[in-house]
Amino acid sequence: MTPPPLPPRESLTVEFKSDRKRLSDSDLVEAVVGLANAEGGELWLGVEDDGTPTGLHAEHRNLGGLGGLIAARTSPSVAVGVTAVEVQGVNVARILVPKGHSEVATTAGVYLRRRLKHDGTPECAAMLPHDRASRAAHFGLADVSAQPVAGATLADLDPLERERLRQSVQQYGGDRVLLELDDEALDGALGLSTRLADGSRVPTLTGLLLVGREQALRELVPTHEFAFQVLAAEAVGFNEFRRFPLLKALDWLETNFRPYNPEREIQVGLFRVPVPRVDLGAFREAVANALVHRDYHRLGAVHVRIDDTGLTISNPGGLVDGVTLANLLTTEPRPRNRALADAMKRVGVVERSGRGVDKIYRGMLRFGRPEPDYRRTDAQNVVLRLATVDADEAFLKLVVAEEGRRGTVLPIDSLIALAALRELKRLTTDELAVHIQREPLQARRTLEALLEAGLVQAHGAARGRSYTLAPGVYQADGDKAAYTRQAGFSALQHEQLVLSYVRQHGSIRRSEVVELCRLTAPQARDLLRRLKEAGRLVQQGERRGAHYTLPSPGEG
Structure with a gap:
């Protein structure tokens, strides 16, 4: 097996430790703890901070007991893996x-975590109590x-916010029970307060x-x-920070958003x-998700x-x-x-099924707009971008009619x-599987159901099968030529194109x-095979070097 290459520099997941003077056991263990309490990674023992390998100390050359x-x-x-x-x-x-799937410490009680400094270089820092609580929440081990x-x-x-809560139950169709x-029973039902050992009740964070x-x-x-900001042509049109309770916050944000949402x-x-301009249901769900799912151990505002x-x-x-960007749906x-x-689900503010991301996707896609963009999300922040491009009216009409x-x-x-x-004009089941974040079998079922409904058209068979929107979809948009271009040509036309x-x-x-x-590629292979068997093309070369020419006058 080829040995792994030495990374060019340290990062959040790569740490170098010099061993020229024999790295102490405590320093080695603390470095491991720091990585485990971040994203994991690799510790290279015997390498200087600048990436120069200088080798292991004599007492560390037998790696058998290091793990x-x-x-x-x-x-x-x-449980680490050690390789020479x-x-x-x-x-x-x-x-x-x-x-680590919980916070990790040394047996001496030292908690450390690896993090990036403001300049992007890594360091190992003390893991403070709020960091430990945040990590426990990250893994679902604690609920602050x-x-x-x-x-x-x-x-x-x-009391006024309690009344707002009851009104919200009616407004959003929440649990009418x-x-x-009364107030005390409501507190118990929603977890707004909890009873201490002495029998007294105190508010929870909820x-x-x-x-x-x-x-x-x-x-x-x-x-x-939380903050609401409006930036137009690089000028700040609105920039307000507030600390309202959440139901009031949602009302305030929606009220201030409406004038900017024609x-x-x-x-x-x-x-x-x-x-x-932005589907209001998608807006509400996205803002509520940000307020509900933020990390309340960390300073920083929810930004809209x-x-x-x-x-x-x-x-x-x-x-x-x-949860990753590849399985959000x-x-x-x-x-x-x-x-x-x-x-919040019982009040009716967020999707009760827990599938709020679906609602955000639906609010974008049904208008023919790009799907929600989470690509700027990182370990510190969830960032959602909703494009405000013009709606595709023909596509919206198709969806509403169906x-x-x-x-x-x-x-x-x-x-x-x-x-x-x-957007893409033609799809295979494998390509759709990536979009819907499911197995190709489910993607095929989805496409075949749309085929049966008359919304898409299939081309080819078996593994080479692909799909386009049905002709009527393009005709509804007044663009018949688009269908002709994307649906492709008949087999006869393909042959003529190749021969030409x-x-x-x-x-x-x-x-x-x-x-x-x-x-x-399989469809192209079958087309060339048919032309070759019919004597209309001659194969020259094999495998990757194969190309096809017209037969010479004496051939065929």
């Missing part, structure tokens, strides 16, 4: 450190929103965030803050359909920012463990603040498929057939 030493000196035990590697003529050790807030009393809960409860007095939030929950109407059959090209919503705290809900999320025919909304996978076909190309250029390769006829 056992680290496991015995960490809590919970960290020769670099530039000297022996060093590569120690693979897994990411269900805990009592130190120093808070029931007097810090605002809540409307029948209670303060939902119905707390603004002054109490300022004093007792200093990490809670709406027009289009006629679809007998109905007039509103076309806003409008500029010339879109709406950006960001919140402190990266995606929780197990399909993973089971994993709320960082479970008690707060459950309370939903009217079905009597229900399109499944999110079907909507994503139609949107992808609208060979007459002009002398030969053709399979890759050129793929590009010329817009076929998949």
